[in-house]
Amino acid sequence: MTLDIKICGLTTVESVERAVSLGATHVGFIFFAKSPRHIEPADAGRIADHVRGRAKIVSVSVNATNDDLDEIIDGLSPDILQLHGSESAERVLTVKAVTGLEIWKALSIGDADDLKRIDAYEGIANRFLFDAKPPRHSELPGGNGVSFDWSLLDGLDERIDYLLSGGLNKDNVGEALAAIRPAGIDVSSGVESAPGVKDLQMMEEFFAAVRRARQPA
Numbered sequence: 001m002t003l004d005i006k007i008c009g010l011t012t013v014e015s016v017e018r019a020v021s022l023g024a025t026h027v028g029f030i031f032f033a034k035s036p037r038h039i040e041p042a043d044a045g046r047i048a049d050h051v052r053g054r055a056k057i058v059s060v061s062v063n064a065t066n067d068d069l070d071e072i073i074d075g076l077s078p079d080i081l082q083l084h085g086s087e088s089a090e091r092v093l094t095v096k097a098v099t100g101l102e103i104w105k106a107l108s109i110g111d112a113d114d115l116k117r118i119d120a121y122e123g124i125a126n127r128f129l130f131d132a133k134p135p136r137h138s139e140l141p142g143g144n145g146v147s148f149d150w151s152l153l154d155g156l157d158e159r160i161d162y163l164l165s166g167g168l169n170k171d172n173v174g175e176a177l178a179a180i181r182p183a184g185i186d187v188s189s190g191v192e193s194a195p196g197v198k199d200l201q202m203m204e205e206f207f208a209a210v211r212r213a214r215q216p217a
């Protein structure tokens with residue numbers, strides 16, 4: 001079984017190049033002003049051009065307006081829009097229809113009840129991204145380095161296509177992949193030396209941990 005690996009919150013050519021050479025299938029750019037990983041769409045587009053065609057380019061936005069999305073699409077030309085706010089199913093459907101792009105809907109998971117929110121987006125979002133709920137005082141809906149109880153996803157309908165996200169790092173990704181079988185994984189702060197600063201050594205260690213976890217016993 002293949003595993004998609006998305007490295008998110010990239011802001012430099014060097015980190016994007018390294019992520020893809022290490023095996024990232026997706027690279028993510030954050031368009032959320034409060035984030036330490038925020039980048040202007042045109043700058044993200046210039047960086048993404050270095051790996052375009054070798055990895056899928058993902059835009060991460062939070063309750064973006066149509067104008068915001070137009071600017072992101074003009075600047076970045078993403079393959080995928082990850083909607084990481086409280087976008088309704090109707091909004092997701094509209095964005096998908098208007099842009100013609102693949103849509104990933106992020107949902108924050110704290111308990112089993114949160115999984116009931118999947119139903120509304122099924123057949124609308126192309127994929128889900130399950131992240132932890134943000135800590136109480138965080139201004140960020142994602143990128144907090146916090147994980148959730150992965151066992152909540154055990155027993156999820158196998159047809160639900162999702163990436164596991166939230167607080168993954170070299171020390172816990174093996175445990176996560178032993179517990180559940182996501183189509184992909186997504187990491188941001190777990191490969192950073194400081195908020196918004198990707199660390200090439202940490203990225204290498206993360207990919208090495210993923211390889212170890214996927215080796216046949």
Ligand SMILES: O=C(O)c1ccccc1N[C@@H]1O[C@H](COP(=O)(O)O)[C@@H](O)[C@H]1O
Pocket residue numbers: 007008009028030032035036037060061062084131140141142143144145146165166167168186187188189190
């Ligand atoms: O990373 C951010 O700053 C961010 C801001 C706004 C929405 C989403 C954001 N990040 C997403 O959250 C996941 C998980 O992050 P982490 O690994 O727990 O740090 C990240 O990969 C992005 O998809």
